[in-house]
Amino acid sequence: MAMKRLALRAVVLCLVLVAAVKLLESRTERKQKLAIMDPGSFWHQGPKVKEAVTVHKSEVINSFLNWAQTPEVPDPPVEKGADTAPLETSKGPARIVHLDLKGAAPKVKYMKQIFPLFSSLGADGVLLEYEDMFPYHGNLTILRSPYAYSMEDIEEIKSLAKLNKLELIPLVQVFGHLEFVLKHERYFHLREVRAFPNSLNPHHPGSVALVKDMVSQVMDCHPDARWFHMGADEVRGLGESQDSKNWLHSNKGDVGKMFLNHAVSLARFITERSGVRVILWDDMLRKISPATIKGVMMRSPSSPNVLWID
Numbered sequence: 001m002a003m004k005r006l007a008l009r010a011v012v013l014c015l016v017l018v019a020a021v022k023l024l025e026s027r028t029e030r031k032q033k034l035a036i037m038d039p040g041s042f043w044h045q046g047p048k049v050k051e052a053v054t055v056h057k058s059e060v061i062n063s064f065l066n067w068a069q070t071p072e073v074p075d076p077p078v079e080k081g082a083d084t085a086p087l088e089t090s091k092g093p094a095r096i097v098h099l100d101l102k103g104a105a106p107k108v109k110y111m112k113q114i115f116p117l118f119s120s121l122g123a124d125g126v127l128l129e130y131e132d133m134f135p136y137h138g139n140l141t142i143l144r145s146p147y148a149y150s151m152e153d154i155e156e157i158k159s160l161a162k163l164n165k166l167e168l169i170p171l172v173q174v175f176g177h178l179e180f181v182l183k184h185e186r187y188f189h190l191r192e193v194r195a196f197p198n199s200l201n202p203h204h205p206g207s208v209a210l211v212k213d214m215v216s217q218v219m220d221c222h223p224d225a226r227w228f229h230m231g232a233d234e235v236r237g238l239g240e241s242q243d244s245k246n247w248l249h250s251n252k253g254d255v256g257k258m259f260l261n262h263a264v265s266l267a268r269f270i271t272e273r274s275g276v277r278v279i280l281w282d283d284m285l286r287k288i289s290p291a292t293i294k295g296v297m298m299r300s301p302s303s304p305n306v307l308w309i310d
């Protein structure tokens with residue numbers, strides 16, 4: 001019985017790893033798909049696979065800003081002309097296992113078993129998507145699941161990662177996929193679409209305050225993290241709130257720019273707070289023209305952060 005369960009777990013883990021490797025391998029292929037956005041097709045289906053994109057300085061824009069990266073965060077090695085990935089190890093692109101803690105999160109004692117396995121199968125890190133499993137406290141206590149990890153659990157997860165030489169990357173969604181937040185009546189007023197709990201209305205000042213508080217609590221728990229993932233994929237219904245419609249009306253209907261304004265402001269907050277590098281999924285970015293992306297960056301000379309699409 002126990003053997004059977006163990007075998008099953010091993011199979012599931014292998015699948016997870018294969019998926020992670022595939023994701024990184026398909027990078028070159030998708031690079032060509034990063035074409036100009038057809039404005040009418042913003043919500044059309046993009047390529048299925050999600051890809052992580054790093055937010056960091058671009059050499060071109062950096063020379064305008066004359067800005068130096070915080071020294072404690074080393075630049076990933078860059079080979080000129082090579083297909084470089086934002087997260088790299090000496091062996092090539094980092095292989096990261098994404099643990100989405102939605103729904104049925106593993107217990108710490110299970111992580112004790114699987115982290116060595118991840119490591120022995122060649123993984124370089126673990127992307128920990130907390131959802132409601134983080135022990136949110138203070139004015140965010142309502143967000144924590146009754147089964148949430150304790151602070152001690154998180155300390156243990158961190159030391160397990162260290163022990164197994166796995167880079168731990170926390171993930172907190174800051175835009176879409178906020179069902180676990182927006183399902184609470186207290187936050188109904190922050191929804192982009194009244195009837196749906198997925199996405200945040202980026203124009204409401206309470207929205208930014210809320211995700212900043214969430215990110216801050218999680219970052220405080222991960223002072224050694226070098227990377228922080230802010231999700232930002234599949235922001236369903238963006239543009240549908242009255243606030244967004246008003247904004248779009250006076251901004252040529254540019255949903256891409258609207259997305260970037262929120263994403264970049266959060267990325268800036270995160271990097272400035274602790275010098276980490278920010279990662280986000282690229283499905284939304286792939287629908288935005290490079291010109292729009294550059295435009296948003298250039299408008300904010302105080303910002304050292306530039307979306308760098310690999």
Ligand SMILES: *[C@@H]1O[C@H](CO)[C@@H](O)[C@H](O)[C@H]1NC(C)=O
Nearest residue numbers: 137138139140206209210213
């Ligand atoms: C929540 O509490 C934190 C810490 O006390 C505080 O900095 C923050 O402003 C509060 N947020 C809101 C929305 O009241």
